[in-house]
Amino acid sequence: MLERRWLEMTWRDGLFCHWPIDPAVVSETLPDRLSVAAHEGDAYLSVVAFVMDDIRPRGAPVGLSFPELNLRTYVEGPDGPGIYFYNLDADDRIGVAVARRLFALPYYRAEMDVSRPPTADRPGGAGDPIRFTSRRSHPGVPHARFDATYEPTGEAFAAEPGSLDAFLAENYRFYAAGNRLYRGEIAHEPWTLREATADIRANTLFEASGFERPDGDPIVRYAEPVEVGADRIRSA
Template identity: 85%
Template sequence: MLERRWLEMTWRDGLFCHWPVDPAVAAETLPDRLSVATHGGDAYLSVVAFVMDDIRPRGTPVGLSFPELNLRTYVEGPDGPGVYFYNLDADDRLGVAVARRLFALPYYRAAMSATSRSDGTVRFRSRRTHRGVPRARFDASYGPTGGAFAAESGSLDAFLVENYRFYADGKRLYRGEIAHEPWTLREATADVRANTLFEANGFDRPDGDPIVRYAEPVEVGADRIRSV
């Protein structure tokens, strides 16, 4: 649990797409003080898309909402296990500017939309508009295909989604903490029409189909980003 929740929000319309990769693929991209975390001998690269809804400082009655898209892997770090972000694309000009100016975190401006359809699927589109960085596009329709479940402790699903700490390499190594109830997941399908996040971050596209999960909405508290 967080000692203090600086921000409160709801995450909804969540998509997790996980690709297993050789640990060496991720290891060579990590900053000092981070090492690759594996499950069953595999490292993972994950594309995660969702809407950050009603983001507000604690006690503020009205918040902002916008989509976010990230590429991440899983690591062991100085403050414990967590995820490592390669990019955080967001449709929020002010938030992106603040994160880049204060911390040099890998936030990028993007034109994004997330539209829920009557059949229960979500259409999520992102086109990076940030100048001076590699272009990136993502366009997918996704939705649940199975019943709701919570990831069992020690399972691959738990390894991939039950993470409450993140690291990012900016002016120095930073980490953030979040808190929420365990994810409610569903097996899902995703029709991905465009995804250039791997190329934009210097990776070859992983082989095979990803593990796909849809996430039910969850209320989230977040602490301030701090240097490690």
């Protein structure tokens, strides 16, 4: 973990959906000083959904919790490799306002629900499929919807160094472009991942960020809960 953690939180119910894409398509969307990071010739666009639980400044006894949904890609930057976010939709009015005003992050308000709906043969409790829905409600920005049900199907594993799973999941730096380029650092234990299935009924995040919908099915992973520390965002 970071030596001086500004924020502490737990991430849970994580869904990773990764689509390969031509690096040239991604390159056109990046700000100055960032370039595309590719794995075996492919760039990737990833939709990531999860719940940010018990978010609190270091030492605070009680924190906030809300779902988040983001579209991201993978880049090389002045401080090393990292993630570049096209959006971070969140169901928290105050958190979105603070992140937009102070940190230049592309946060947008959205109405979200994360649940484990019961079925005829399942009670709808822990370990059952997760339904994640989001409808962007932020004024003055493109509309975006997401509706998916997902569940793990494979054994738990840690990504091997140098593997595609490591390239897509083991990222501890992000960049954001406002009036200048910013970067943030996070820290946590390596992800515990599982192969997963996802029934994606709606997903307009690509169109909302100016991309055509990628061809083919995504690589889908479920992420076990992890405790996260985050540093303050700084100029890159």
